[in-house]
Amino acid sequence: MSSEKFILAGVMGHPVAHSRSPVIHNHWIAQYKLKGSYVLLPVEPTHLYDALKGLKALGFAGCNVTIPHKVEAMKAMDWVHPVAKQMGAINTIVVQSDGALHGFNNDGYGYIQSIKDAKADWKANAGPITVLGAGGAARAIVLSLINEGATEIRLLNRTKSKAEELAEEFGPKVQVVDWNERINALSGVAMLINTTSQGMHGQSELELNLSELPLTALVSDAIYIPLETKLLAQAKMRGNATVNGLGMLLNQARPAFQAWFGVLPEITPELQTVIAGTF
Numbered sequence: 487m488s489s490e491k492f493i494l495a496g497v498m499g500h501p502v503a504h505s506r507s508p509v510i511h512n513h514w515i516a517q518y519k520l521k522g523s524y525v526l527l528p529v530e531p532t533h534l535y536d537a538l539k540g541l542k543a544l545g546f547a548g549c550n551v552t553i554p555h556k557v558e559a560m561k562a563m564d565w566v567h568p569v570a571k572q573m574g575a576i577n578t579i580v581v582q583s584d585g586a587l588h589g590f591n592n593d594g595y596g597y598i599q600s601i602k603d604a605k606a607d608w609k610a611n612a613g614p615i616t617v618l619g620a621g622g623a624a625r626a627i628v629l630s631l632i633n634e635g636a637t638e639i640r641l642l643n644r645t646k647s648k649a650e651e652l653a654e655e656f657g658p659k660v661q662v663v664d665w666n667e668r669i670n671a672l673s674g675v676a677m678l679i680n681t682t683s684q685g686m687h688g689q690s691e692l693e694l695n696l697s698e699l700p701l702t703a704l705v706s707d708a709i710y711i712p713l714e715t716k717l718l719a720q721a722k723m724r725g726n727a728t729v730n731g732l733g734m735l736l737n738q739a740r741p742a743f744q745a746w747f748g749v750l751p752e753i754t755p756e757l758q759t760v761i762a763g764t765f
């Protein structure tokens with residue numbers, strides 16, 4: 487552990503002020519008595535390439551990238567991890583000692599881990615999984631579910647062509663269902679996952695009739711602001727187990743922190759309390 491060097495990292499996004507990543511990483515920097523800081527990097531899309539190429543000169547060990555940079559940032563990388571390449575997006579950049587930029591995507595790992603944290607006996611192949619949305623978050627989650635052994639993923643997106651593209655890339659385990667069929671698509675599933683931005687703070691609500699959803703199904707929302715979306719509140723009320731998006735954020739941060747600061751940090755009850763206090 488290099489406790490002498492001051493290490494800088496951050497999150498690049500636009501907007502980025504809402505991000506809870508500084509709270510998480512700065513908590514770990516203090517907990518492990520490291521010297522460093524994790525800062526907000528508000529960067530407009532037109533400046534993304536220059537900003538990324540400037541990381542080395544500014545002394546950054548790396549950064550996270552978030553909305554709307556996850557896809558575009560790949561173009562500034564010297565190397566991209568195969569999983570991130572398959573996802574078509576990165577969320578973590580590590581600056582190498584020679585200045586090269588390496589891109590990773592820990593979102594899928596973070597998502598799967600958050601589900602396992604919530605339900606220790608969870609299995610990806612327990613039954614069909616319905617996924618709403620086909621954007622960046624969906625790509626990471628769907629690919630990770632397949633790698634985890636999922637056998638049937640019903641994919642629904644407002645813009646059907648995007649779901650079809652994803653199915654073509656990820657293979658026959660992904661079956662595209664029309665967005666208008668979303669009530670029926672819940673029948674017999676082991677899991678329902680929302681990866682759309684609907685229900686997020688500032689966006690419209692996801693209006694979904696859950697009448698066909700088995701009570702045994704696990705309902706998960708990738709959103710963490712608010713912690714309890716209308717979908718999760720509705721699911722909880724009828725007796726379904728639910729998982730919000732905070733665990734995904736916390737778990738994706740662990741390998742990134744390790745790459746920059748040299749310590750694999752723990753998600754402690756103290757950290758959970760600190761984060762909860764920010765909502």
Ligand code: ATR
Nearest residue numbers: 619620621622623624643644645648681682683684
């Ligand atoms: P992220 O990286 O968070 O996944 P994104 O790539 O912009 O963000 O994807 C947003 C997802 O939310 C998409 O699946 C989008 O559907 P479209 O592909 O049709 O745009 C979905 N979404 C956003 N607003 C929506 C709405 N009002 N109704 C249904 N889906 C919506």
